[in-house]
Amino acid sequence: MIFVIRTARTPFYKSKPGKWLTATCLGVAALGLLLPYSPLAAGLGLVPLAPVYLATLMVIVLSYLALVGTLKHLFLKRFSV
DSSP, X not given: OHHHHSOSOSSGGGSOOOHHHHHHHHHHHHXXXXXXXXTTHHHHTOOOOOHHHHHHHHHHHXXXXXXXXXXXXXXXXXXXX
């Protein structure tokens, strides 16, 4: 989400984010995906999600990003000076 809303450029991938922003976001995402499969999972009360849930989550997130990108484009088109 942060990559979509951080710049006025549309589409968002035309503006390169900073290396620390990219590393932090990818690290947190990797940690969130891998933690339920790690030895720490039982102690934290985590269980891995079924693949169908992960696929559904991916579809929802990608749809949400597309919607936000489209709305950002429309907003900037209407209210840009």
